[in-house]
Amino acid sequence: MKYKSVFDIIGPVMVGPSSSHTAGAARIGRVARKLFGKQPTKAEITFYGSFAKTYKGHGSDVATVAGILDFDTDDLRLKDSLQIAKDLGMEIEIRTSELLTEHPNTSRICLSEGDATVEVVGVSIGGGKIEIIEINGFDFQLSFHAPTLMVLHRDRFGMIAAVAKVLTAHQINVGLMEVSRLVKGADALMAIEVDSPLSAEVLEEIRQIPHIKEVSLLSFS
Numbered sequence: 001m002k003y004k005s006v007f008d009i010i011g012p013v014m015v016g017p018s019s020s021h022t023a024g025a026a027r028i029g030r031v032a033r034k035l036f037g038k039q040p041t042k043a044e045i046t047f048y049g050s051f052a053k054t055y056k057g058h059g060s061d062v063a064t065v066a067g068i069l070d071f072d073t074d075d076l077r078l079k080d081s082l083q084i085a086k087d088l089g090m091e092i093e094i095r096t097s098e099l100l101t102e103h104p105n106t107s108r109i110c111l112s113e114g115d116a117t118v119e120v121v122g123v124s125i126g127g128g129k130i131e132i133i134e135i136n137g138f139d140f141q142l143s144f145h146a147p148t149l150m151v152l153h154r155d156r157f158g159m160i161a162a163v164a165k166v167l168t169a170h171q172i173n174v175g176l177m178e179v180s181r182l183v184k185g186a187d188a189l190m191a192i193e194v195d196s197p198l199s200a201e202v203l204e205e206i207r208q209i210p211h212i213k214e215v216s217l218l219s220f221s
Contacts, residue, residue: 024105024124025051025060026078027220029067031132031144032109032120034218040111042091043068049104051124052096061094064107073128138180138189146175147197147219151190154211155181162209163190170202187213 033039045064047055055061059079066081068090077084085092105124110117121134132142135150142148153159160179167174173195181188198217207215 022059022063022078023073023128024126024130025055025107026063026067026071026073027128027130027144028107028120028122028124028132029064029109030070030072030220031067031122031130031218032111032118033068033070034220035120035135035150035216036111036113036116036118037216038113039070039088040068040090041113042093042111043085044093044095044110044112046095046097046108048097048099048101048106048108051105051107052098055094055096060107064109065092068109068111135189137182140178140180140189140191142178142191142193144218144220146193146195147217149190149192149194149198149206150214150216150218151192151206151212152214153188153190153209154213155183155185155188156211159188159209159211160190163192163206166202166205166209167192167194170199172196172198172202 043065045061047060051060062079062081065085066075066078069081069085071077071081082092103123103125106121108119108121110119119134119136120132122130122132124130130143132140132144134140151163160177164174174192175195176193178191179188197219203215203217206212
């Protein structure tokens, strides 16, 4: 991960105590919430490595739940997030695992409501920065620092070109694109970082492309 300025190293405006264990944890939780698209009734959180050892002292648990509640890192409600979630009727399960992960500050979050679920694995890499490395089993390396278009589709020839054609027609510049699939010919997930938010019209055009199943735009600005 490249830092754009000295402020990325110092860390974000946040409720402390730690940019890695608090702000980063909150941002991973908020990405999971945005991907789920609504407030879940249940959140299962698993901490690994350093997160597992220090999450209580550094507030990684309350920070993650705050993110799931869609609170930003500087929201003063962060410290009360566990009680707020309980008052809203959200069931919270927090576990730790001794499984070795590539990065010590790793968390797995599963959000659900009825049959709807989303599972996200993220790492906090320092200074409040995060990377999402797995979404519903699809492997990625995403920061979500820019508006990110998520497109779930059947794995068919020409899908990338079809989505790119719509973006080109609307003069949308692409900063990064990743595509992940579990099995050849089954479902695939496309993630596209763009330089500006997309209008509802653009999103609807993409939804109308054959073999497209779901389209969403994640923006944290």
